[in-house]
Amino acid sequence: MGASQSARTEHEFQDLADRTGFSLEQIGNLNKRFRQLSKNEQTLSRQDLASISALDNNPLRAQIINAFFDKRNLRQNEVGTVQVIGFEEFLMVMSHFRPAAMHITEEEREKLRREKLRFVFNMHDTDSDGTITLEEYRRAVEELLSKAGTIGQETAKAIADAAMLEVASTTRGKMEPDEFYEGITFENFLQILKTLDIETRMHVRFLNMDTATMRCGK
Amino acid sequence: MPAFSCAFPGCRRDLLVIVLVVFVGIGLPIEASAPAYQSHGTEGSYLTNVTNTKKAFPVLAVNYKHVRQPFEIALWILLALLMKLGFHLIPRLSGVVPESCLLIVVGLLVGGLIKVIGEEPPVLDSQLFFLCLLPPIILDAGYFLPIRPFTENVGTILVFAVIGTLWNTFFMGGLLYALCQIESVGLGGVDLLACLLFGSIVSAVDPVAVLAVFEEIHINELVHILVFGESLLNDAVTVVLYNLFEEFAKVGTVTVLDVFLGVVCFFVVSLGGVLVGAIYGFLAAFTSRFTSHTRVIEPLFVFLYSYMAYLSSEMFHLSGIMALIVCGVVMRPYVEANISHKSYTTIKYFLKMWSSVSETLIFIFLGVSTVAGPHAWNWTFVITTVILCLVSRVLGVIGLTFIINKFRIVKLTKKDQFIVAYGGLRGAIAFSLGYLLSNRHQMRNLFLTAIITVIFFTVFVQGMTIRPLVELLAVKKKKESKPSINEEIHTEFLNHLLTGVEGVCGHYGHYHWKEKLNRFNKTYVKRWLIAGENFKEPELIAFYRKMELKQAIMMVESGQLPSALPSTISMQNIQPRAIPRVSKKREEEIRRILRSNLQNNKQKMRSRSYSRHTLFDADEEDNVSEVRLRKTKMEMERRMSHYLTVPANRESPRPGVRRVRFESDNQVFSADSVPTVHFEQPSPPSTPDAVSLEEEVPKRPSLEADIEGPRGNASDNHQGELDYQRLARCLSDPGPNKDKEEDDPFMSC
Numbered sequence: 001m002g003a004s005q006s007a008r009t010e011h012e013f014q015d016l017a018d019r020t021g022f023s024l025e026q027i028g029n030l031n032k033r034f035r036q037l038s039k040n041e042q043t044l045s046r047q048d049l050a051s052i053s054a055l056d057n058n059p060l061r062a063q064i065i066n067a068f069f070d071k072r073n074l075r076q077n078e079v080g081t082v083q084v085i086g087f088e089e090f091l092m093v094m095s096h097f098r099p100a101a102m103h104i105t106e107e108e109r110e111k112l113r114r115e116k117l118r119f120v121f122n123m124h125d126t127d128s129d130g131t132i133t134l135e136e137y138r139r140a141v142e143e144l145l146s147k148a149g150t151i152g153q154e155t156a157k158a159i160a161d162a163a164m165l166e167v168a169s170t171t172r173g174k175m176e177p178d179e180f181y182e183g184i185t186f187e188n189f190l191q192i193l194k195t196l197d198i199e200t201r202m203h204v205r206f207l208n209m210d211t212a213t214m215r216c217g218k
Numbered sequence: 219m220p221a222f223s224c225a226f227p228g229c230r231r232d233l234l235v236i237v238l239v240v241f242v243g244i245g246l247p248i249e250a251s252a253p254a255y256q257s258h259g260t261e262g263s264y265l266t267n268v269t270n271t272k273k274a275f276p277v278l279a280v281n282y283k284h285v286r287q288p289f290e291i292a293l294w295i296l297l298a299l300l301m302k303l304g305f306h307l308i309p310r311l312s313g314v315v316p317e318s319c320l321l322i323v324v325g326l327l328v329g330g331l332i333k334v335i336g337e338e339p340p341v342l343d344s345q346l347f348f349l350c351l352l353p354p355i356i357l358d359a360g361y362f363l364p365i366r367p368f369t370e371n372v373g374t375i376l377v378f379a380v381i382g383t384l385w386n387t388f389f390m391g392g393l394l395y396a397l398c399q400i401e402s403v404g405l406g407g408v409d410l411l412a413c414l415l416f417g418s419i420v421s422a423v424d425p426v427a428v429l430a431v432f433e434e435i436h437i438n439e440l441v442h443i444l445v446f447g448e449s450l451l452n453d454a455v456t457v458v459l460y461n462l463f464e465e466f467a468k469v470g471t472v473t474v475l476d477v478f479l480g481v482v483c484f485f486v487v488s489l490g491g492v493l494v495g496a497i498y499g500f501l502a503a504f505t506s507r508f509t510s511h512t513r514v515i516e517p518l519f520v521f522l523y524s525y526m527a528y529l530s531s532e533m534f535h536l537s538g539i540m541a542l543i544v545c546g547v548v549m550r551p552y553v554e555a556n557i558s559h560k561s562y563t564t565i566k567y568f569l570k571m572w573s574s575v576s577e578t579l580i581f582i583f584l585g586v587s588t589v590a591g592p593h594a595w596n597w598t599f600v601i602t603t604v605i606l607c608l609v610s611r612v613l614g615v616i617g618l619t620f621i622i623n624k625f626r627i628v629k630l631t632k633k634d635q636f637i638v639a640y641g642g643l644r645g646a647i648a649f650s651l652g653y654l655l656s657n658r659h660q661m662r663n664l665f666l667t668a669i670i671t672v673i674f675f676t677v678f679v680q681g682m683t684i685r686p687l688v689e690l691l692a693v694k695k696k697k698e699s700k701p702s703i704n705e706e707i708h709t710e711f712l713n714h715l716l717t718g719v720e721g722v723c724g725h726y727g728h729y730h731w732k733e734k735l736n737r738f739n740k741t742y743v744k745r746w747l748i749a750g751e752n753f754k755e756p757e758l759i760a761f762y763r764k765m766e767l768k769q770a771i772m773m774v775e776s777g778q779l780p781s782a783l784p785s786t787i788s789m790q791n792i793q794p795r796a797i798p799r800v801s802k803k804r805e806e807e808i809r810r811i812l813r814s815n816l817q818n819n820k821q822k823m824r825s826r827s828y829s830r831h832t833l834f835d836a837d838e839e840d841n842v843s844e845v846r847l848r849k850t851k852m853e854m855e856r857r858m859s860h861y862l863t864v865p866a867n868r869e870s871p872r873p874g875v876r877r878v879r880f881e882s883d884n885q886v887f888s889a890d891s892v893p894t895v896h897f898e899q900p901s902p903p904s905t906p907d908a909v910s911l912e913e914e915v916p917k918r919p920s921l922e923a924d925i926e927g928p929r930g931n932a933s934d935n936h937q938g939e940l941d942y943q944r945l946a947r948c949l950s951d952p953g954p955n956k957d958k959e960e961d962d963p964f965m966s967c
Binding site for chain 2: 030033036037049052054055057058059060061064068094097099120123140141144155158159162163166167192193195196198200201202203204205
């Protein structure tokens with residue numbers, strides 16, 4: 001459609017680049033991918049994501065797809081889900097997987113950690129109440145181990161229970177027998193995953209800001 | 219030993235020192251006068267044959283010749299180990315000076331003593347070194363190589379190993395040649411190829427020295443794996459360059475074709491070594507699948523296949539070290555899934571033991587050989603070599619890091635670079651290669667002297683100062699973290715999440731290929747190489763079962779019945795992994811344990827820090843005690859049999875290594891941070907055991923009634939805490955940095 005269209009998209013892209021922190025080139029690549037997935041529509045629906053063959057064998061398939069449509073990940077301070085997302089929302093979700101730049105301050109690093117861990121937390125906390133209850137955690141572990149073969153529900157439950165115990169004892173210490181530990185809050189979550197180095201591990205190389213970006217494969 | 223207890227503290231140490239001195243004093247004259255005995259022996263027998271005179275029947279005779287060689291070998295090893303023992307008794311010394319330095323000094327002293335007596339001190343024979351002393355160390359390193367950091371950084375490691383070594387060789391060789399051209403030095407006869415040959419020998423970072431020094435400084439994982447990985451992988455480069463320059467030096471001229479062939483040779487040597495290692499690794503894995511009836515010889519398969527891999531690749535002039543590493547890495551996951559727990563422990567301890575002995579001997583012999591060897595000293599040459607080594611290493615690291623950082627996510631900081639450069643130690647491999655130089659090279663002695671000087675410099679100066687420097691620069695140390703279930707879960711979670719997001723991006727990245735490899739591994743490879751149904755377990759489950767196991771052991775221990783475990787003989791018929799049929803005798807034992815357990819805990823009832831109970835809603839309270847009890851019994855049995863003959867599961871992702879190299883021994887749980895877990899099984903268990911035990915349950919309520927309601931969490935009380943600590947000590951593998959007096963009384967059955 002000519003120069004005006006591309007000029008408009010350029011401007012949009014620049015705007016998006018400023019807001020999400022991606023480079024123009026990366027946004028261009030992601031846009032291509034977005035259009036590929038949404039079959040050149042303006043919005044992406046769950047079916048579009050569900051049709052990606054690479055996700056078929058992934059035990060976290062459903063959760064990942066849900067994460068794209070979860071309002072909490074769209075930095076809108078709302079809860080609930082949306083049915084379709086536009087390119088901007090797609091970028092918002094993807095921005096959680098940017099790696100840390102080399103020289104960032106401790107403050108920025110902490111902020112990045114919280115952001116990434118918040119994403120993971122939201123994936124576990126399916127009812128959006130701000131805590132991960134035992135049931136939710138159990139379901140998460142079950143899903144995780146679902147593709148792993150004949151493990152059985154019992155083991156998954158036992159693992160989730162043990163993990164929950166660990167969180168409670170690390171964060172709450174002593175508890176009276178009649179006290180009830182409601183669930184893992186975000187602060188507790190941060191505390192127990194302190195040693196996981198998430199700001200360096202949770203990234204997709206494609207979205208690296210500093211290195212040469214790679215081409216989008218099919 | 220009451221006989222040796224002394225009134226005052228220093229006494230015992232002094233006693234040991236006296237013993238050592240006596241040993242040394244006895245040992246040396248025996249070796250020195252060995253030739254004398256030998257001749258005496260032959261003479262004597264000759265005389266008796268010829269003259270046939272009647273002699274008194276020899277009641278006591280000495281025939282040293284008969285046992286000479288094994289006696290000497292054993293004596294040397296014994297001396298070396300006594301020395302090692304001695305060092306650790308002197309507390310301040312072992313903190314300041316790394317062990318390798320001390321051992322070299324001992325070697326120097328011993329060599330000096332031998333020379334003073336008038337004998338020829340033995341030199342470190344290259345054949346002995348490469349065929350006997352080196353393989354155990356490399357196998358130990360390879361078998362316990364931490365795979366995740368290694369594969370994450372393999373690109374960087376390869377760049378350092380290959381390009382770094384090439385740079386070092388040419389830089390040093392070239393500059394030394396230039397130096398030799400200067401008239402005043404007086405080394406005009408050295409040609410370029412000889413210098414390059416020398417450069418290739420002295421430029422490679424040595425795994426033995428790196429291991430010896432780095433294990434004591436506990437540097438962070440990244441730097442450790444970089445230096446260590448480089449020292450292992452540069453063997454291929456060293457082999458090729460050394461052979462290449464040897465050949466060229468013979469011929470005298472180099473053509474373009476030769477250079478091209480050299481490059482091809484490099485690929486053949488490295489990939490060939492990898493292939494040989496992989497083949498033997500798979501063979502070992504396949505063999506271990508069938509060893510369920512002959513568990514005693516399982517460790518031998520591991521050792522022999524690895525050694526064969528090393529020897530086979532040495533036979534073809536391929537890289538033996540790489541073959542050994544690859545063999546260990548390839549066979550480990552499958553072998554560990556197949557062999558019994560005891561075999562696994564045996565392998566671990568034998569490897570640690572052999573590599574420890576080897577390393578000690580290597581350093582002592584280095585010292586002795588220094589005293590022995592022919593020396594030709596040239597101040598300029600030697601000093602320049604040492605300086606050039608440092609300079610080229612630093613330049614190489616900085617230059618390569620500059621390029622590498624463009625491709626890395628986690629960049630290497632200046633501190634990391636410094637440690638990588640400073641940690642490039644040279645060691646015994648360089649010496650042995652130098653010793654192998656044929657005598658045709660007129661500069662051989664000079665080269666040897668220079669090599670020894672470089673080794674001494676790196677080991678002593680760099681080895682001793684690296685620890686204070688690490689402290690000074692506040693380099694990140696190794697994280698001493700305990701394994702946490704949540705971390706494990708989320709590591710697994712992240713893997714899948716990132717694979718998924720990569721899929722959404724349409725980007726076939728790191729995680730995608732890793733996932734593909736895992737799937738291929740699971741569907742095809744594991745089927746062939748792992749016995750039984752063990753191959754389906756993901757890492758998380760294995761980790762969790764290991765934790766379960768420890769808690770089960772703790773529960774049994776808290777029953778305070780020392781011989782509670784049945785002997786292994788009755789277990790051998792039981793299939794691994796199936797819930798075993800319980801013999802009447804064992805059932806009785808188990809009931810006894812549980813009963814006493816309950817009684818103990820009844821007395822120690824108090825509100826513990828956290829009770830499982832609080833996770834549930836109120837209405838599940840009723841089911842808790844009874845069902846838990848039943849389930850506990852069943853679980854315990856399952857775990858006991860599981861523990862004794864079941865294939866050792868793949869270890870938690872961060873195994874305890876021989877000398878606590880990479881991670882702390884993560885089997886040590888501190889009592890308060892990991893709570894015990896009780897398992898609920900609301901549905902009635904469907905195994906034959908439980909049926910037979912269920913009849914016991916109705917008898918229980920009388921006991922249970924005494925247990926104060928919701929505080930019926932029997933095991934995880936104060937008693938539990940103490941037992942946890944005991945258990946932790948039982949299961950942790952002692953290394954030199956931890957308390958050494960831990961034996962494994964529990965596992966000694």
